[in-house]
Amino acid sequence: MAEEEPKPLNYIPEVILKKRRNNEEWAIRRKQQLEQRIRRSKGDNFVIKKPEQFIREYRDRELDLIQMKHRSKRKKQALLTPESKLLFIIRIGGKTDMHMKTRTILYSLGLRKIFHGVFVKANERMMGILQRVEPYITYGYPNLKNVKDLIYKKGLAKIKRQIVPLTDNNIIEQTLGKYGILCIEDIVNEIATVGPHFKEVTSFLCPFKLNKPEKALHGKKKPYKDGGDAGNRDDQINELISKMN
Known part of the structure; x- marks a missing residue:
């Protein structure tokens, strides 16, 4: 009986092989990321409702x-x-x-x-x-004492989407100087007296982050x-x- 000729192997282009390897590597990384996320959630007392x-x-x-x-x-x-x-x-x-x-x-x-x-x-x-x-x-x-203490101890300002402490009067003057408010003392006075530019000053200030009593x-x-x-x-x-x- 004549021996059967071996069937020719299908040729797979290198580009497809490379893409297949990349997809498999991505799938493995994705699986690892999901497993890590689940572990972190459980570590943070994650509870399914x-x-x-x-x-x-x-x-x-x-x-x-x-x-x-x-x-x-x-x-x-x-x-x-x-x-x-x-x-x-x-x-x-x-x-x-x-x-x-x-x-x-x-x-x-x-x-x-x-x-x-x-x-x-x-x-x-x-x-x-x-x-x-x-x-x-x-x-x-x-x-007045608590107004001063809050602003001096915990006062923060919002400037161009950044949070900055009220430690530099130049920042205050640049932002609020057009209202005649040039320093932190002016901010305290405007808040305490509910002055004509109270709204501008409170918009300039961030909410005060307080300690849990x-x-x-x-x-x-x-x-x-x-x-x-x-x-x-x-x-x-x-x-x-x-x-x-």
Whole structure:
């Protein structure tokens, strides 16, 4: 019997072989990256949420929206005195239990993170806004000492998308000099007196990153006057500021 001739091998171009090797190497790298990501997630106490947890969080957010609407219908709080023009607001809570509308209001105030604080002008409109997000904030009327301490110790500025400390008066003059504000003392005065360029100065400043106070906050959403943490503290906000500065 005649021997069968060997079948000719199919020729695979070198370009295709190279592409195949690259694809295989990419697949291996991708697999390794995903495995590392999973390991890091587990290392950070990563927990896959159960369906009932999603349901509970959804209900909490919907309840927050209903309560916000009820709060907005309440009579707005009166200002402490006609001379009290300055408020300092501190965000003290709010994560998965907040409705998106609540988060939007907090973000519009510059309070993106817990234990951040901002100065705002006290007026009827602002009191109405704060009333809507009251369970997640506390606020009151800061004294001159705390205004100075906050700005000198924790003051940061936003300049061309960069965060810089208030250590150089030249930076202040370059940005706010057209308003007659040339140094950090001018910033303190403009904030404390709620001057004509208060809005420009507060826009120049970053939210103040405060320290978590020991034993000063207990996570209670009840109003401060009822034994909780939230809402208006009037001039008693100064005690809390001192503990967080």
